[in-house]
Amino acid sequence: MVEMARLDIVQGDFWPCLERRLAWEGVADETVVATVREILKAIRCRGDEALLEYTQRFDGLEIARAPELEIPISRLQAALVGISREQREALQVAAERITAYHRHQKQESWSYTEPDGTLLGQQVRPLDRVGLYVPGGKAAYPSSVLMNALPAKVAGVSELIMVVPTPKGEMNDLVLGAAAIAGVDRVFTVGGAQAVAALAFGTESVPRVDKIVGPGNMYVATAKSMVFGQVGIDMIAGPSEILVLCDGRTEPEWIAMDLFSQAEHDETAQAILLSPDGAFLDEVTEAIARLLPTLERHEVIANSLRSRGILIKVEDLDQALEVINFIAPEHLELSVEDPQALASRVRHAGAIFMGRYTAEAIGDYCAGPNHVLPTSRTARFSSPLGVYDFQKRSSLIQCSPQGSQTLGRVASVLARGEGLTAHARSAEYRLKG
C-alpha cells in the first residue's frame, strides 16, 4: 500500500505545504552539490584520467584506456541492423514525426532597409558543436537520443557529440540504433556529472562543445547548472514530473497508470493528481493499490509516490488553474471535458496534453514535440528543447551615408551624456559639416 500525501486547498497551510513538497532542494541537496563540484574540478584538472576513474566508480565500467570510451560509428550501424524490424520501424516513425514537428521551429535570418538606406537585421546561424546528454543510469532512453539530436540536425549543427552512461558496460542497441538514425557524429560511454564536465572543458578524448543539452538525474542537472557560462546549456531538465488535472470522469485506472508512467523513471520523479472530486481521488488511490504490484518497476514507483507524490483536492477548475500555474509542471495532462478552453488559461507548463485520450506517454516517444522539458518549476521561464536551442543570432547593422548623419548625431549626444567621448567622436567623424 502506498500512502501518497493528500492536500486540500481549503486547509490553512495548503500553499506552504505544497511548496515544501515541490522543493528542488528536496531533490538536489547539498551533498549532491558538493559531489558534483569535486567531479567538475577533477575532470578540469586531470581530464581523461579522472573521467576513467569516475566512470569506473559510478557506472562499474572497467576500461583501461580513455579512447576506448568512444563507440565506433560502425557499431551504431550494426546495432541498427541488429534490432528487430518492429523496433527499427518504430524508431523511424518517431524520428520522422519529431523531425516534421521541429521543422516548424526553424528560425530564418531577416533584415529590413530604412528609407535612408540603412539596413538592419538578424543573421541566424547553427551552433558548431553540441553535446547531447542521453540518460542511462536507471533506464535506457533511445527516445531521448532522437529528441536531443533531431532538432540539432534541423538547425544544421555541424557536429553532434553524444554521451550516455553504460552501467557495467552494457550497451543498449536501441540507443545506438537511434544514434545511427539521427546521424550523431561521435558517441562516448560516459555519464553523470563527469560526462557534463568532459563536454564543458574537453579532455584528451572528449571534445569540448559549445552547448550541452539533454535531460538527466540530479547529478547531471546540477552539473549543467554549474558549467553554464563556460558553455551554453538548454535548461534544467531533471527528474520527470507529471501533473494530471481530472474532473473525475476519466477511468481511474487510466489516471493511475499515467501517474505511474512518470514515477517509474526515478525515485525522485514527481506525480501529482488534482481534482475537484474527492471521491475520484479515493478511486484513483484504490486503482494505484490494485495496479502497482503488476508493474515491473513497482519499487521505484512506490518510492517516488511515497516521497514526492501528491493528491490535491480543489474546489473547482479555476482553483485548479491557480495551482497548476504555481507548480509550472513539466507535463500537464488536462483530462477534462473542454481541455482547449482550459489550456488557453495555462501560463506555465512544459507540455500540455489535452483530453482523456492523450496519454502523456505518447508525447514521450512519438507525438512529435520534444520530451526534453523544463522541470522543478522552471517552466515559469524555460521552454521545451527545440531547434531554437541550436541556433544563435547575430545582429546586422549597415548605415547608409545618410543614415550615419542622423544616427551619428543621436549617438554623439548620448555618448557625451555618458561621458564616453571616444564613442562620441567616433560617431562624429562620419558627420558631414
Ligand SMILES: NC(=O)c1ccc[n+]([C@@H]2O[C@H](COP(=O)([O-])OP(=O)(O)OC[C@H]3O[C@@H](n4cnc5c(N)ncnc54)[C@H](O)[C@@H]3O)[C@@H](O)[C@H]2O)c1
Ligand atoms: N526532463 C526531461 O526532459 C527528462 C527526459 C528523460 C529522462 N528524464 C529524467 O532523467 C533521469 C535519468 O536518470 P538516470 O539515473 O536513469 O540516468 P542519468 O544518466 O541521468 O544518471 C546516471 C549517472 O548518474 C551518476 N550518479 C549516480 N549516482 C551517483 C552518485 N551517488 N554520485 C555521483 N554520481 C552519481 C552516474 O555518473 C551515472 O552515470 C530521470 O530522473 C528521468 O526522470 C528527464
Ligand SMILES: N[C@H](CO)Cc1c[nH]c[nH+]1
Ligand atoms: N518522460 C520523460 C521526460 O520527462 C521522457 C521519456 C523518455 N522515455 C520515457 N519517457
Ligand SMILES: [Zn+2]
Ligand atoms: Zn517518461
